[in-house]
Structure formats: structure tokens, C-alpha cells
Amino acid sequence: MHSNISIFVPHVGCPHKCAFCDQRTITGEQKLPHKEDVERACLQALGQVDDISDTEIAFFGGSFTAIPREYMLELLSAAYKFVGEGKFKGIRLSTRPDYINREVLDILKKYGVTSIELGAQSMSDEVLDANERGHTAEDVRQASRLIREYGFELGLQMMVGLYKSGHRQEDETFNEIMAIHPDTVRIYPVVILKNTRLAELLASGEYKPMSFDEVLSLSTRALGAFTESGIKVIKCGLHASEFVEKDMVGGFYHPAFRELCENRIYLMKMESALHDANSQGTTPNDMRVTFAVGKGCISKAVGQKKANIQGFEKLGIKVKITEDKELGLYEVRLIDDVTAAHKFSIYNKKQLGKSKKCGCFYCCEIFTPDEITNYLNESEGTALCPHCGIDSVIGDASGYPITKEFMQSMHERWF
Ligand code: SF4
Numbered sequence: 488m489h490s491n492i493s494i495f496v497p498h499v500g501c502p503h504k505c506a507f508c509d510q511r512t513i514t515g516e517q518k519l520p521h522k523e524d525v526e527r528a529c530l531q532a533l534g535q536v537d538d539i540s541d542t543e544i545a546f547f548g549g550s551f552t553a554i555p556r557e558y559m560l561e562l563l564s565a566a567y568k569f570v571g572e573g574k575f576k577g578i579r580l581s582t583r584p585d586y587i588n589r590e591v592l593d594i595l596k597k598y599g600v601t602s603i604e605l606g607a608q609s610m611s612d613e614v615l616d617a618n619e620r621g622h623t624a625e626d627v628r629q630a631s632r633l634i635r636e637y638g639f640e641l642g643l644q645m646m647v648g649l650y651k652s653g654h655r656q657e658d659e660t661f662n663e664i665m666a667i668h669p670d671t672v673r674i675y676p677v678v679i680l681k682n683t684r685l686a687e688l689l690a691s692g693e694y695k696p697m698s699f700d701e702v703l704s705l706s707t708r709a710l711g712a713f714t715e716s717g718i719k720v721i722k723c724g725l726h727a728s729e730f731v732e733k734d735m736v737g738g739f740y741h742p743a744f745r746e747l748c749e750n751r752i753y754l755m756k757m758e759s760a761l762h763d764a765n766s767q768g769t770t771p772n773d774m775r776v777t778f779a780v781g782k783g784c785i786s787k788a789v790g791q792k793k794a795n796i797q798g799f800e801k802l803g804i805k806v807k808i809t810e811d812k813e814l815g816l817y818e819v820r821l822i823d824d825v826t827a828a829h830k831f832s833i834y835n836k837k838q839l840g841k842s843k844k845c846g847c848f849y850c851c852e853i854f855t856p857d858e859i860t861n862y863l864n865e866s867e868g869t870a871l872c873p874h875c876g877i878d879s880v881i882g883d884a885s886g887y888p889i890t891k892e893f894m895q896s897m898h899e900r901w902f
């Protein structure tokens with residue numbers, strides 16, 4: 488699994504004044520890392536990470552190529568000693584788009600840098616200007632082109648819900664990032680920190696942030712669409728941290744922001760699968776529906792506190808979610824009852840033990856579980872029908888109707 492050795496490099500003496508940034512107030516307390524710190528972190532990680540060949544040394548802080556050149560070289564040469572065959576995979580760093588040019592990229596190439604992330608934040612010049620970023624959308628386009636030309640992995644960071652960003656500006660950012668198609672993206676819903684320009688604008692009433700729900704749905708769209716188009720979203724929402732919770736005065740923070748977005752993606756996918764079934768006239772019977780999702784995705788589809796399932800219940804639809812390892816992340820398939828019920832005919836000894844009535848979808852007989860005497864795979868137990876001897880028995884504890892009609896429909900589907 489990929490891992491990073493993270494080294495935070497604050498932008499001391501940064502000449503910019505981005506409206507969301509509180510670097511100026513906090514740099515006083517921050518310690519600058521030096522070559523010894525880089526070496527120590529790398530040596531420590533050598534003995535700890537699972538797969539060194541998939542580990543990168545990561546310089547974070549946002550402006551790596553804008554720090555004094557001598558200091559940048561000190562950090563890079565310390566890290567470079569740990570990069571190469573039998574050592575770490577490479578170096579990743581984040582920087583501003585207006586501090587990328589050929590001369591800088593030549594240096595980064597020489598020192599084993601593999602990935603560069605740009606703080607794009609917005610692709611609307613109006614928004615960049617209003618938030619005093621000090622660069623334009625064109626800087627992001629150009630820097631992205633150059634980074635690609637040099638063969639680095641490209642990452643873009645975007646913020647959602649900035650000052651003066653409405654739906655048009657958010658669409659601009661989303662569409663342009665889709666068009667640039669970076670390798671990775673980080674989606675940051677804006678968090679308004681104390682002692683920032685945004686905090687002032689918020690206090691004066693000049694900045695009227697979008698609603699949490701709007702920012703959530705914009706972030707959901709970005710997470711879903713980027714992922715589907717092969718852009719890896721390595722972050723969606725800020726890390727839960729004491730620092731954020733203590734210093735925020737507004738904005739869109741939630742400790743499980745990504746999960747909220749993923750729950751929504753699944754909800755929308757399930758709704759649209761149901762809508763398609765309705766329009767094709769293949770809506771499942773009895774308002775009872777089963778959706779299959781990819782491996783490990785059931786909880787994302789169920790939603791926090793079962794919100795998605797309960798939402799369907801309010802509409803009178805009973806939803807079950809099962810796993811199908813053939814499906815990828817955010818993929819959903821609606822399965823009809825006769826297909827979904829089949830899995831209850833295998834390793835079903837326990838389920839039959841809890842059932843009052845069972846049926847066989849080979850001979851379509853209905854009987855009580857105590858009539859069953861033979862099981863395949865004795866330990867896990869797959870029941871054989873006492874009437875025809877076929878392993879096609881399901882019980883009512885499966886949640887499916889044990890009726891002649893349902894057994895006949897299953898028979899048609901499976902035999
Ligand atoms: S976010 Fe802006 S103001 Fe803050 S350190 Fe980076 S460039 Fe400077």
C-alpha cells in the first residue's frame with residue numbers, strides 16, 4: 488500500500504496573503520525542518536513502512552518551490568539520498584502554480600522528485616483574485632502542462648466554497664480540472680480559520696458562504712466524477728484535527744466529510760438504478776429492492792446511521808445491500824429478487840435454523856425446516872431438498888417470500 492513520509496515545510500516569509508491562510512499568525516510557533524530532520528524521518532520510516540518501493544518522501548506546506556533556494560536544496564539533497572533502487576520510490580511536494588518553471592523543474596528532476604501537487608484552489612480568475620491568491624487560472628494551466636511535459640505525476644488541489652465563488656465559478660473549476668485530468672486531486676471544502684482575511688469578511692457579513700449542503704453536493708459531484716474518469720482523489724475534506732476544531736470560525740468542516748460524499752454518491756446511484764428499472768418496466772416486486780455494490784462498500788451505500796436505507800424506507804421501499812466483488816468503487820447494480828434470493832440457497836444451515844417455512848426452487852415444494860435431513864458440506868451446511876434432493880432450498884429468514892409463485896419464478900431464472 489502506498490504511504491508517505493510527511494515533512495511539513497512552512498512558508499516562512501511568504502509574500503502572499505491568501506484570504507484563507509493563517510500562516511502569518513502561526514509561523515512564529517513553527518519549527519523549520521532541516522536536513523537532519525529529513526534524514527531522521529527517512530531512517531525511522533525505513534524500519535517501519537511495509538513497502539519501501541511504494542513510499543514517497545512528501546514535502547507539504549504548499550509552497551515548496553517558493554522557499555529560499557538554498558534551503559530547498561538542503562531538504563532535497565537530504566531526501567534524495569534515500570531515493571532509488573532498494574530505497575524509497577521518490578519525492579512528492581506541493582507548491583504554488585506561479586513558482587513552476589523549467590529551471591525549477593530541472594532541479595526537481597535531478598533530485599528524484601516524482602510527483603508535484605499544485606495548489607490551484609479555483610480555476611476562476613474572479614475567485615482567485617477575490618481570495619488574494621496572487622496567481623491566475625492560466626498559471627495553473629501552464630504549470631500543469633510543464634509538469635506533465637517533464638513526466639512528473641501531477642496533482643491539483645481545489646477548494647470548494649471560497650469567497651465570491653458561486654455555482655458558475657465552481658463549475659468552471661470542476662470542468663477545467665476534469666479537462667486537465669491530473670493524476671490526483673485533493674478536494675478541500677473551505678474552512679474559515681481565526682485571524683484570516685476570510686474570517687474578517689465573514690464577520691463583516693461581506694462573505695456569505697454557501698450552505699453546507701451545497702458544498703457537500705459540489706464536493707460529491709467532484710469526488711464521483713473524478714474517480715470515474717480515473718483521477719485519484721487522495722483527499723476529500725480536511726483531516727480531523729484539534730487544530731482545525733479549535734481555530735475554525737466557519738466554513739464546511741466535518742470529521743467524516745469524504746464518507747458523507749460517498750454516502751451521497753451511492754444514494755444517487757441507487758436512485759438512478761431504480762429510476763432506470765422503472766422506465767424499463769422492470770421494477771422489482773413488493774417495493775423490496777436489492778442493490779449490489781463493490782467489495783468493502785456496503786457501509787458507504789448504507790450511509791451514516793443507515794441514512795440511505797431509511798430514506799428509501801420513508802418512500803415505502805425496503806432496501807437490501809449485498810456485495811459483488813466484480814463491481815468497482817461507486818458502482819451499483821440493482822438485482823431483482825429472484826436473482827438476489829439465490830445466495831440464500833448456499834451454506835444456509837444457520838438461516839434455515841431461524842426459518843419457520845422453507846421452499847425448494849427446483850421442485851417448488853413448500854415445507855418446514857425440520858423435514859430437511861441432508862446437507863452438503865456438513866460443516867458449513869447447504870441443505871438438500873427432502874422432496875427432490877437438489878440443493879435449492881431457501882428459508883423465510885432470508886427475507887424473501889416462501890410461496891409457490893416465488894419458487895416458480897426462481898426456477899425459471901435458475902434452471
Ligand atoms: S497559502 Fe498563500 S499566504 Fe499561505 S503560505 Fe501559501 S502562498 Fe502564502
Ligand SMILES: [Zn+2]
Nearest residue numbers: 847850872875
Ligand atoms: Zn425440491
